[in-house]
Amino acid sequence: xxxxxLLLPISAPAQELEPGAYWPLPKGLNIVTAVNSIxxxxxxxxxxxxxxxxxxxxxxxxxxxxxAFSVAGRSANASFMVPIVGxxxxxxxxxxxxxxxxxxxxxxxxxxxxxxxxxxxxxPKEFASYRQGRIVGVSLTVAMPLGQYDxxxxxxxxxxxxxxxxxxxxxxxxxxxxxxxxxxxxxxTDNTDFLGGRTREQDAIVATQFHLTxxxxxxxxLAADANFYRGGRTTIGGRQNxxxxxxxxxxxxxxxxxxxxxxxRVSVSDGAxxxxxxxxxxxxxGYNFAWLR
Numbered sequence: 001x002x003x004x005x006l007l008l009p010i011s012a013p014a015q016e017l018e019p020g021a022y023w024p025l026p027k028g029l030n031i032v033t034a035v036n037s038i039x040x041x042x043x044x045x046x047x048x049x050x051x052x053x054x055x056x057x058x059x060x061x062x063x064x065x066x067x068a069f070s071v072a073g074r075s076a077n078a079s080f081m082v083p084i085v086g087x088x089x090x091x092x093x094x095x096x097x098x099x100x101x102x103x104x105x106x107x108x109x110x111x112x113x114x115x116x117x118x119x120x121x122x123x124p125k126e127f128a129s130y131r132q133g134r135i136v137g138v139s140l141t142v143a144m145p146l147g148q149y150d151x152x153x154x155x156x157x158x159x160x161x162x163x164x165x166x167x168x169x170x171x172x173x174x175x176x177x178x179x180x181x182x183x184x185x186x187x188x189t190d191n192t193d194f195l196g197g198r199t200r201e202q203d204a205i206v207a208t209q210f211h212l213t214x215x216x217x218x219x220x221x222l223a224a225d226a227n228f229y230r231g232g233r234t235t236i237g238g239r240q241n242x243x244x245x246x247x248x249x250x251x252x253x254x255x256x257x258x259x260x261x262x263x264x265r266v267s268v269s270d271g272a273x274x275x276x277x278x279x280x281x282x283x284x285x286g287y288n289f290a291w292l293r
Contacts, residue, residue: 017269019180019211019223019253022137022169024075024119025068026127031290033064033081041271041280054091056280060084060106070121076114083108085147085157093154104148106157113139118171124292132178135171139184140164151193161200162189165207178221180211186232198237205231205245211253219257225269226250247271247278263288 025031040057066079083106090099118135142165147158167184186205194200207229215221232245251269258264265286271279 016209017225017227017249017251019213019225022113022115022135022171024115025077026124027068027070027121028292029068029290030293031066031288033286033288035062035284035286037282037284039280039282052092056087056089058087071114073121074115075119075121078112081109089155100155102155102157104157107143107145107147107159109141109143111139111141113137132173137169139167151195154195160193161191176215178213182209194236201235203231203233205229221255223253225253243276246275248273261290
């Protein structure tokens with residue numbers, strides 16, 4: 001029954017590739033996750049920064065706790081994730097070469113997801129005989145402004161603002177194949193203490209995801225992943241920037257159970273179509289441990 005521990009995704013805002021995000025979990029299941037990801041390429045901390053020819057190498061280690069429960073008889077889960085980020089960024093700042101390194105806490109994230117159709121809340125014995133069909137779910141992700149931030153610095157790990165993503169997800173199964181489609185929108189509050197005490201605003205980012213997963217067995221699967229997101233244009237001190245994002249990423253995710261309680265997950269992705277700040281390679285390895293209580 002603990003193969004459900006393979007299903008918890010951890011990823012970055014707007015650039016998510018999350019196969020299995022709405023697959024149900026048995027009631028009372030707890031999952032501890034540790035994920036390390038390395039990203040390198042055209043990856044800026046803030047696309048609005050006046051940096052040209054930028055490149056970065058960023059390492060993120062994230063720790064998460066999730067719990068499955070019932071909401072009005074439907075399968076639901078909640079999770080909380082804390083990222084520790086270290087990175088090196090270099091490029092031309094106002095025409096001059098510059099480089100900077102950062103290490104510290106990124107913005108934590110909390111998420112609540114509820115399956116509205118096709119996945120009732122199940123006890124472990126019921127879950128053992130469950131056969132996945134069509135699923136429709138909704139979720140809300142909240143990124144909290146608790147990451148490392150200094151208004152005197154242009155490059156920061158935290159954003160000094162709240163971010164919210166409501167999302168609708170669909171999953172359909174045919175034999176060993178699972179097709180998933182997700183659509184959501186990131187909404188941002190203003191950062192009123194941006195560099196120099198200015199206000200930084202950001203438009204919403206509409207994001208869609210597509211996943212095609214093949215299940216070798218109950219505890220092993222491989223997914224092809226793709227997304228597209230658009231929006232996010234920023235305004236700083238009343239002046240709008242030319243940083244509208246129209247980006248797409250493609251990748252793959254492999255997940256395998258090690259024991260009834262443990263699983264590993266490996267993913268890789270790259271920019272497929274990029275207008276700003278997303279032509280980077282990402283490789284992530286995660287470990288999950290699950291228990292019932």
